[in-house]
Structures are given as C-alpha cells and as structure tokens.
Amino acid sequence: MKDFDLIVIGAGPGGYVAAIKAAKLGMKTAIIEDIRVGGTCLNRGCIPAKAMIHAAGLYKEIKQEGEAIGIYADQAHFDYQKIVNYKQETSDELVGGIEALLDGNGVERIPGKGTLHGDKRVTVKGADGTEAVYTAERVLIATGSVPALIPVPGIDLPGVLTSDGVFQLTEMPESLVIIGGGVIGVEFATVFANLGAKVTIVEALPRILQNLDKEISQNLKMILKKSDVDIHTGALVNKIEASDQGLTVFYEEKGKEQTASGQYVVCAAGRKPYTDGLFAEDVTIDMDGKQIDTDETKGFETSVKGVYAIGDVVPGIKLAHMASAQGIYCVEKMAAERDGNTSCIPDINLNAIPACVYTDPEIAQVGMTEADAKEQGIPVKTGKFIMSANGKSLITHEERGFIKVVAKEDTGEILGAQMMCARATDMISEYVTAIANGMTVQQLLKSVRPHPTYNEGITEALEDVFGESLHTVPRRRKK
C-alpha cells in the first residue's frame, strides 16, 4: 500500500494547480515544496513584477497624464520601501490563499527538498536536516526554473542582479543596465523608467522581444525610447567591470566595442530548468539538454513509468499558465486511466497559449502572426484596427496601439492575433477562446461588444478582415 496516489514535487503554478485538481479528482495527494508555495510566479516573478508595474504605472500616470485633464500633482513622489512592502503583501496574501486552498482540498503539504529514487520513493529533507520517505503510485515533477547567468567575466560582481535580486532591492536604483531585451528585460525597464531611473537595455538579437510580432517590437522600442530608455540591439555583452559609476557593461555592437554603465546590472538573459538534487543516483531519466523529456500524448509521462513532468522543467513554452494547463491535462489523464477510460481527451487545448507582456501599453499575442503563416505557406487574410479611434483609449489617453487578427483565407478560421494596447492581456482571451474552439471571424463577429470598451477594437479588427471596419476611413476594399 503506497502512502499517496500522487506526490507532486514543486508547488509553483504547475505543481499546486495539478495537486488541487488531482485531489478534486479523488486522488490522495501530497505536495513537496522547499521554499514557499506559489513558486517563481507568486514569489519572484509574475505577481511581484505586476505589482511593481502597477505602482510605477500609477506614479507615471499621475505625474504625466494628470495635468492634461486638469489634475495637478506637483508634489507627487513615491516611497520605494512602501512600494516594496505593497509588492510583498500582495504576494503574501496570494501565497496564504494557495496554502488554504491546498489544505481545504485535502492536499498534504510536505515542506522540504524532495529527491526522487528509482523505485519512485521520494525522500524529503527538511530545513532542520531530518529526512522522511514517502511512496506513491505516481510522481509529478514541477520544479520550475531559475535565472540563467551569462558566462562572461564579471557576472559574479556585487551589484550584478538576476530578477530574484531586483525584487530584493530596498532602495530605488538610480540607474540600471539590463542585459537582455526579452520579456523580463522590457518589464523591468518599464518599471524603473516609469519611476525615473536611467535604464539601458543591451540585447544580442536584432530586436527586443524578438519572438513577438515585428511591429510590436518596433513600436515598443520607440515607446521605451520616449521614456528615455537607451536600447542597443545586435549588441552582445562580453564583460562586466566595476567602475566609478558602479558597473560598466562591455558589449560588441556593429563590430565595435561599446560600454554602458549603471549602479546595477540586471542579467535578464533567460532562465534554466531547475533539477538540482532532484534525482538520486539510481534514477536514469531521459533528458533533452537540461530539460526533462516527456511524452505529451501520455499526459507528460517521462521515460520512467509513473513519473511525469510539467512546466518550466520540460521543453516548450515556459509560462505560468502553460504550466497550470499542463498540470490539469496531466492529472485528468491519470484519473481517466485510473477509471479505465483510455479514450479520454483532456478538456484543455494546449495549442492556443497566449503570451503577455506587461509593458506600457500591454502586449498580448496568441497563435500565428502573418509572417508565421507566410513562412508556413498558409494563405491568410488579415485585419487591423488602430486603437486611437477607440473611444475608451481616447478617454484614458492610452498610447497609440493596435489589434491585428490573422485568419485562414478560405474558411475564415482564426489562426492568430496580436495586440498592443491597454488591457491587451485581458482582451487576448477572446481570441484564445476562438482559436481553441476553431472559430471563424464571422462567428466571433456575432458577439455584440459593450460600449465604451477597449474590446470594441476586437470587433473593428475582425471587420477589417473584410475591409469593413466601421470606425476606419476606407483606404481599400478587401475581397
């Protein structure tokens, strides 16, 4: 008799969601966590970052936008320590909520560091050095990822921070050089530029947010530059040195050595899967580089029968909501197998995963861009709406943004959408729903969207697929 039906190792958004779902599906479940439940997302990632973005955005809005509508806040200032406290309290409240949910659903929380053995035993080493052994029918690994450091001289100097280190700052930095213009790099640049720090981004690839729609990266570069952020693309960092200004980053741009200096350097050059101490010597598990290889058709089972892995520790999209979706898919399949239902198709569609960036304005994307479709030889028609003609955007003085939609030329099935505008990260879900359910432009146009809302821009972009956007002066008529 095993102690549990399922042991989950790691209580981030992949692990804790899987554990709660498993308990709801009737499995006797335990979850092992070394630090705090919530993982990177709640403690060192999404939630604290969005709290900082909210605070910094509010400050900027009061200072810069207030005057235009008759609100004067000449004395506007901030207390950085209080912003940090607010960020921490927000995380703490959510972590407390997750703990209560785990307890309330009957999931046993086991604090400590879990190590998997070949016979699926899991040993857990507590903070006080004591060790306990647990057994389970199945084990789910959801140990996530940690910041990756670039291998250059000076990366270990004091003042060189990862995203974890930035959240621990208790005083407002005067200046930052951010290595990497990916999602973490541009979100931190948005926070600290809005609070008035001097920010420089050094990105090796030809553009920031290289994986997103080209027009989005170009627009964001312009917008960040307007906020006084220096951006160097095609610029490979090769050294960091201590200097009078704090730290100096050396990088090569167009064949020439250049430098950028700041009080701190933030290394935002990606993350790596976290498997330190996870496997005992008697475990042989197939890996794909540093990531654990899994078979999606078997609900993310690894090469060891009965051992599964999800989230940032496996290959594929590394986002909190992807990890949660994989966790649900995984345990739904386990429950179906237990019930002898071999033809079960889990409820979640893992092929329509939105990507969101919390810049100012927000960015969101799902499915294919027009360029992706072209590359894959898929004939498409597209629609675009410029949000400066949207009433709500005008009221709130939002940056000029846009909504784009990509659909199959013959059937009108929606293949992708890209947005750069206020509330883009909320609104993208309309397109996610459409793609996950194979809906067409015509079907999505049947919905009447309320006025005045940003969502009206979705209707307009869809109408533009036929050249019929109502609030656009016609430049052309599409077939």
Ligand code: NAD
């Ligand atoms: P990333 O891979 O998105 O970006 C890292 C960037 O660093 C790349 O563009 C890369 O070219 C650049 N880089 C690497 N080495 C360099 C060098 N020597 N010199 C200059 N540039 C260099 O990684 P990230 O921004 O660190 O984010 C990590 C993960 O966390 C990603 O998977 C991301 O999607 C996720 N994340 C998501 C959100 C969100 O959903 N809003 C927020 C934060 C992080």
